[in-house]
Amino acid sequence: MINKANEISSNQVFIFVVSAQVGFGILSMASTLADDIGHDGWIAIAFAGMITALLICLIVATLKRFGNITIIEINNLIFGKYIGRIFSLLAIAYLTYATVLMMRKFNDIIRLSALRLTPPLVLTSFIIIPIIYLSWYGLKYICRYSTLKIFLIIIVTLYYILLMKYFRFTFLQPIGAAGAAKIIKVSFSPFTSFIGYELLTFIYPYIKDKKKVLRNTLYANAFTVVFYIITVAMLTGFFGEVMLKQLLYPVFSLARAYRAPVVERLDLFFISLWFPIMISTVLTYYFCAYNSIKIVFNIENNKQKSKLLIWCFTIAVILLSRLPKDMIQLNTLFDQLGYVSTAYVGYIFICYLLSFIKRGNKKNEKSA
Amino acid sequence: MQNLLSKKLEDNMFILNEKFLECPDIKRQRVLLKDGTPAVIIYVEGLTSIDLLQRDIIPNLLRLESAQVFDENMQTVRLPVASLSLLNEIDALISDILNGKTAVFINGYDIAISLSVIKVEKRNISEPTIEKNVKGAQEAFVESINTNISILRRKVKNNRLKIRLLTLGDLTNQTVALVYIEGIANPEIVETMYNKIVDIQYDGIFDVxxxxxxxxxxxxxxxxxxxxxxxxxxxxxxLLEGKLAVLVDGSPFAMLAPMSFFSAFQALDDYSTSWPVGSLTRLLRMLGLLMALFLPALYIAIVSYHYYMIPLNLLIPLAESRARVPFPPIIEVLILETTLEMLREATIRLPTFIATSLGVVGGLIIGQAAVDAGIVSNIIIIVVAVTAIASFLIPNHDMALTIRYTRFIVMLFAAIFGIIGVVICGVFLLSHLIVLESMGEPYFKPVFPFNRNDFKDIMLRPSLKRLRKRPTLAHPLDKTRGKTNDKQSK
Structure with missing residues (x-):
């Protein structure tokens, strides 16, 4: 039986997917792209968006084939109880890995932009509070909260208008200078910034109206792509590719460029806008991990055990997020996260193929 | 214990005397009918109109023979009274007597007459004291539930205004009324509320x-x-939005459900003035809400951590004034805010003649004297004063109190984590509001989850012509206001 607090409408799928996608990748994506292909980064993003759209179709097709179950139950169905459980635990490990890295990155960004001296453990324990709170109450509330994110993204985009007078179109020209082959090759790198759609495999049964899932997920992906293209084009046109290469978080550097008439520095407010955005990204991964553990150990309706689990999980996330030694190691791990998620999507593809064999077996059994 | 009346008056009186032992306010008057049959009149002194009893009931009763009192079918009695009932259960009779009715027991009958000649001492309808309005009616509910219901009936002259009565308070036996408009209020919500209230087990309800x-x-x-x-x-x-009102005997307040966070920021004056003015007032209130919650916290965060955000011209006088203060900003703000809250709380409960002198004392603390003494800086006084004014903008008393106390939590975290503390507290507050539900309806409704029709009446107040649709919060059955729709629904 599905908990009512987890039930979401198909419109909320849009919010959920955007929420899972936009967050950390975009902060440093422009400079990575500038390093790779100069000023044509935005074209690569458009390509990456298209690839992602294809993968989304694949995932939704797989989920549709199995009906009303999550990846955990799909594992059990295909591989049997024991091997399936191992695969499920691997999937959960992936989610936890993503949560931990994001948590750490969030922490580092705060330390970089506002609080240099606060002990990291204290800071992490503090910023995780709203995440625990919303995860405890369920998916419905997470999606409601994430609606805020859509508004914030629009505000961030509007902020760019303030800086339009410094925007130089010549920085983006000549369009396509890097060459088609290179752009397509590089477009697999921003592709990792689009991760988030794969969470659909964990929340699929909670969606009430499944007809519009594919459409809304694709819309969400399109929304993300448009936001990314605008951001990268803006950053390239503002800083120029040479300058862009040297910046760690160009989105924040952009914020510092604006001089407001009364307030000395508006950038802190702008950066503050990003904190709720990042929280909701961590939130989606955190919830999926927590909820999947509940399903695997079959304690969905046990409040006492769920409470114990959420505390243990939180403590684990906080402690694990201290493991990466420094920012360089963290960035390497973050890059690897992209590969892991790609591998996960590949695994879903395998599941899709296996589903035909399984179905075939069943048919054989019936005919026999 | 037997519950039914017996035909012998003495037996009945024995039981009642035992029940009403040490209740001197319950008067038991023995009278003799025309044929000499003894009868007893029981009433509560102070709840019954003695004038009416003496003038109309007793003389007529004395003129009758015992056989003439009741009609043939035992349906009614020959007494000039507007409302009466015939009862044969002792418990029901006791409850009637305690509610102010007069009971008449006649020897030879196992049935008693319960007459309604009630006269309760009550306050006159007066001006509202907590929710003041410039335009609009200047009347408020009173403690008597009957008067309150009559006020509502006077305002809604329609048989669709339905009132469900129930009794609450295991000991005090108070009347509670659940009021709604049939055809607008959603029956599901009415039933939920009714069942919830019926289930209440508590000795006395002193307020809604x-x-x-x-x-x-x-x-x-x-x-x-x-x-x-x-x-x-x-x-x-x-009620016209499909909400329910709950009235309790003894409380001059109506409880309205379901509620959304934003309905605490709406006042009737917004709707009675022109819409541009009403909209500006709304915006002012929303700004007030944000300032009441975050202004002192932002001050603390910026002064303690992010002083580079302050323009240089302001930073110098701020630093000068802060230099004389020995405390960190959080202590400074806490001193002033706590004093202000004490002052506010004290003025509510003090007799009016002392409250005036309290104002003078308060002015000293939140004023130049405190600055001269070197306890607080100049700017913080302005910050605290502006915050206080902003919090007084919130029309709903409960909400204003909540916001005022929540502010302290935000302030504490701002002192520890700077602007991050403010942001995370804001996020947590939002999460909490999103999780909350009022009668199963999302508390933060028109915003998260978003509803376009309701949203336009949140930050702004559109013209009444554009507010044809009722808010969807209470899921009204009749979705549009106005007569054309009314005819269709009939």
């Missing part, structure tokens, strides 16, 4: 606030679950 706390969905929250109003016009306007 008791009911709220006993039936609230989420027990761990500082936010009010339901709206309170002492204004009949506001109550009626909520």
């Amino acid at each position: 606030g008791y009911i709220e706390q006993l039936i609230a969905d989420n027990q761990i929250t500082p936010f009010p679950h339901y709206l309170y109003s002492e204004r009949p016009d506001k109550t009626v306007s909520c």
